[in-house]
Amino acid sequence: MRISKKSLKNFFESEEYTPMVLKRIYKEFGARTKDKRKKLRQIIKELEDEGFIFRDGRGRYRRLSDNLRIGTIEFTRSGVIAFVFTDDYQEIAVPVEFASTAMHKDRVVVEIVGKWKDLPKGKVIKILERGLKKVVGVFEKRRIYGFVIPDDPKINYDFYVAPEYIKDAKPGQKVIAKILKYPSPGRNPEAEIVKVLGDVEDPSVDLPSVIVKHDLPWPGEFPEEVIAEANAVPVKISKTQYKKRRDFRDQIIVTIDGEDAKDFDDAITVKKLENGNYLLGVHIADVSYYVKEGSKLDEEAYKRGTSVYLIDTVIPMLPFKLSNGVCSLVERQDRLVMSVEMEIDRKGRVVKSWIGEGIIKSKKRLTYTLVNRLFEGDARAKEEIGEEISNMLFDARELMYIIREARRKRGAIIDIKSDEVKVILDDDGTVKDIVPRQRGEAEVLIEEFMIKANETVAEVFEHAGLPFIYRVHEQPDPDVIMQLKNYLAALGIEAKFSQNIHPGMLQKLLEQVGDHPLRSSVERLLVRSMKRAMYSAVNIGHFGLASYAYTHFTSPIRRYPDLVVHRLLKLYIKKGGAFSEDQIEKLSKDLPVTAKHCSRRERVADEAEWDLVDMKKVEYISRYIGKVFDVVVTNVTKFGLFVEIPEKMITGLVHVSTMDDYYYYDEKTNALIGKRKGKVYRLGDQLKAKVVSADKVRMQIDFVLVEEEKEKEEE
Numbered sequence: 001m002r003i004s005k006k007s008l009k010n011f012f013e014s015e016e017y018t019p020m021v022l023k024r025i026y027k028e029f030g031a032r033t034k035d036k037r038k039k040l041r042q043i044i045k046e047l048e049d050e051g052f053i054f055r056d057g058r059g060r061y062r063r064l065s066d067n068l069r070i071g072t073i074e075f076t077r078s079g080v081i082a083f084v085f086t087d088d089y090q091e092i093a094v095p096v097e098f099a100s101t102a103m104h105k106d107r108v109v110v111e112i113v114g115k116w117k118d119l120p121k122g123k124v125i126k127i128l129e130r131g132l133k134k135v136v137g138v139f140e141k142r143r144i145y146g147f148v149i150p151d152d153p154k155i156n157y158d159f160y161v162a163p164e165y166i167k168d169a170k171p172g173q174k175v176i177a178k179i180l181k182y183p184s185p186g187r188n189p190e191a192e193i194v195k196v197l198g199d200v201e202d203p204s205v206d207l208p209s210v211i212v213k214h215d216l217p218w219p220g221e222f223p224e225e226v227i228a229e230a231n232a233v234p235v236k237i238s239k240t241q242y243k244k245r246r247d248f249r250d251q252i253i254v255t256i257d258g259e260d261a262k263d264f265d266d267a268i269t270v271k272k273l274e275n276g277n278y279l280l281g282v283h284i285a286d287v288s289y290y291v292k293e294g295s296k297l298d299e300e301a302y303k304r305g306t307s308v309y310l311i312d313t314v315i316p317m318l319p320f321k322l323s324n325g326v327c328s329l330v331e332r333q334d335r336l337v338m339s340v341e342m343e344i345d346r347k348g349r350v351v352k353s354w355i356g357e358g359i360i361k362s363k364k365r366l367t368y369t370l371v372n373r374l375f376e377g378d379a380r381a382k383e384e385i386g387e388e389i390s391n392m393l394f395d396a397r398e399l400m401y402i403i404r405e406a407r408r409k410r411g412a413i414i415d416i417k418s419d420e421v422k423v424i425l426d427d428d429g430t431v432k433d434i435v436p437r438q439r440g441e442a443e444v445l446i447e448e449f450m451i452k453a454n455e456t457v458a459e460v461f462e463h464a465g466l467p468f469i470y471r472v473h474e475q476p477d478p479d480v481i482m483q484l485k486n487y488l489a490a491l492g493i494e495a496k497f498s499q500n501i502h503p504g505m506l507q508k509l510l511e512q513v514g515d516h517p518l519r520s521s522v523e524r525l526l527v528r529s530m531k532r533a534m535y536s537a538v539n540i541g542h543f544g545l546a547s548y549a550y551t552h553f554t555s556p557i558r559r560y561p562d563l564v565v566h567r568l569l570k571l572y573i574k575k576g577g578a579f580s581e582d583q584i585e586k587l588s589k590d591l592p593v594t595a596k597h598c599s600r601r602e603r604v605a606d607e608a609e610w611d612l613v614d615m616k617k618v619e620y621i622s623r624y625i626g627k628v629f630d631v632v633v634t635n636v637t638k639f640g641l642f643v644e645i646p647e648k649m650i651t652g653l654v655h656v657s658t659m660d661d662y663y664y665y666d667e668k669t670n671a672l673i674g675k676r677k678g679k680v681y682r683l684g685d686q687l688k689a690k691v692v693s694a695d696k697v698r699m700q701i702d703f704v705l706v707e708e709e710k711e712k713e714e715e
Helices: 005-013 021-027 034-049 203-213 224-232 239-244 296-304 320-326 368-375 379-383 387-410 440-465 477-492 501-513 519-529 560-574 582-625 706-714
Strands: 051-055 061-063 068-075 081-086 091-095 108-116 119-129 133-140 143-149 159-161 173-181 188-198 255-259 265-272 279-284 306-311 313-315 334-343 352-361 364-368 421-425 431-436 468-471 532-536 630-639 640-645 649-653 663-666 671-674 679-681 685-697 700-705
Touching: 005 021, 005 034, 005 061, 021 034, 021 188, 034 051, 034 440, 068 091, 068 119, 081 108, 081 119, 081 239, 091 108, 108 364, 133 159, 133 188, 133 203, 159 368, 203 306, 224 296, 224 320, 239 352, 239 663, 255 440, 255 685, 265 387, 265 440, 279 387, 279 440, 296 560, 296 582, 306 582, 334 379, 334 387, 334 440, 334 477, 334 560, 352 431, 352 440, 352 468, 364 368, 364 468, 364 663, 364 671, 368 387, 379 387, 387 440, 421 582, 431 582, 440 468, 477 519, 477 560, 477 679, 501 519, 532 582, 560 582, 560 640, 582 700, 700 706
Parallel strands: 091 119, 159 188, 255 364, 649 700
Antiparallel strands: 051 061, 068 081, 068 108, 081 091, 108 119, 133 143, 133 173, 143 159, 173 188, 255 265, 265 279, 279 334, 306 313, 334 352, 421 431, 468 532, 630 640, 630 685, 640 649, 663 671, 671 679, 685 700
16 A cells, blocks of 8 residues: 555545554555654654644544544633543633643643533543643742742642752742653652742742743743744835835824833824824834745744733734834834824714825824823923824814714724723832733824724725634623623612613613713623623624624734734735635634634733732732722622722632631622621622732632621620
């Protein structure tokens, strides 16, 4: 039998095939020579990597049948359930008792054995490849040996450290350990400590802990071949590009970003037209000109998927030469862009648009703070910005309100306040303060213009019916919306929700609660009822924005999907709005994979950012042990109340065992009710609570209600 990929595939797919070891396959194919056996092994390895076959625990090669899947297993924080994501991004639930000795991020074979809720339920029958190579955690000493307790609760094992591998680690220190042996039945995994980060309470250990925990690259670190490609990128723009692109350099174009921004993706300009309409120009860094598809730069950008922003540290998707240099729309420098020009009428409708390659020279690098000062009437801000640019910005503000009102009228949710905080650090990484992020008119202006540009680009591909990457947002689950309705009813707020929920209903609800003292609680519950936005090759619309077609086009320096959208736009323009059959076939196959991958990378980045902020919140509140704060109940569970200090957005637990009565959880009203006294605690209740502990290892803050303390003392 001829040895080829096709013949091997046919061999494994044949009805006569029964699982067999490699030696038997050699015999079937007559592979008697060293070269033939090597070729056969290479093809088998390729088929394994593709997930077409796998090698079972007895060394036999088996093909994947209808009830077998290959994917990456991810455990939940609770430790009772895991989920396997297959290469085609099917999701399979795996109860922990069915996980064998698999660990978080392992590549596994699962057998479908039933149903779990609305997902298939699987059982791990083979671990193909271990996903974790290192672990970060706290070192604990036991006589002459020790253990590393992982920071990540998704890792369901402690790691044994033999005496010779402890090095200089001391109990209670945060360490990075290399995994030497993986778990087997009845045995813990084993590790060697390779780096001592420092004491758990030392602020300098937080950043490296998060980086290792989420398997992120170190800031500024790229493979040599990627750096070499970046260094070879020409700084000077060629004459050809000046000739072929639309020249916007004489227009009043500016960037508006945060004070600490280093990479500038987007620039804007607005002009009032004689017919009463507005001309909005959104110019986005043309990263696709510098990062060619299939290059080492491109492969690394795809692998990362997104830049990661860890308070005052950035792990960029692209090397700094591109992200902060030739791609960045820096002031008074010629830069290549992908441009969207939109003529917008007084009702916020795009009546005409142009999308294409351009070249700009930003007139000024503005900050949100400075522009907000201008809008507030600060004469010194106007002087610093200059009259010409200031006048353009006032026109832009007029347009922003027109666009925003149009979005409100179509039902978009626009009134939810941001729950983000700004963590202010000292030079050594110690928290100085935590403050809510303020959003002024300048931030809203950029947000509205970027939404409009993203919609305009997405609508081009939606109307053309061509393969594309959309940013989608599903409708909330009806059951969760019903919980929201019941909670509002308990507050005396009547909410009218139909079976077919529309974002406009939720926006009206926000307007209805207006200045209600529990508005922030309603907002929180509303956010919790929403699903997570993601990337998809199938357009299902964006629920929160009430947009029937939406994408991410405006940040290609820091998001890979935006870079893909730029390439698709260039192809669309080059082909006059029509792709070839081969292009459609290839894109239809590739884009769903890219969308799923980028959604997963975005999730990792978000979790890393949240982890570091949470660490800093624990560090900050640990200075205030014993202090009483005004708090609001943000969640009610059978084991207690989660409460938040609103001005710091720091959340902790009031455990039911510290309360003054036996409290039982009423699922229907989502409340804790005292059995003896009948006292009721609900979501949104405003209370006083004292901080009693802050544990940076467990990432847990504990409160007690001060009223409870007083009542206990009286008893």
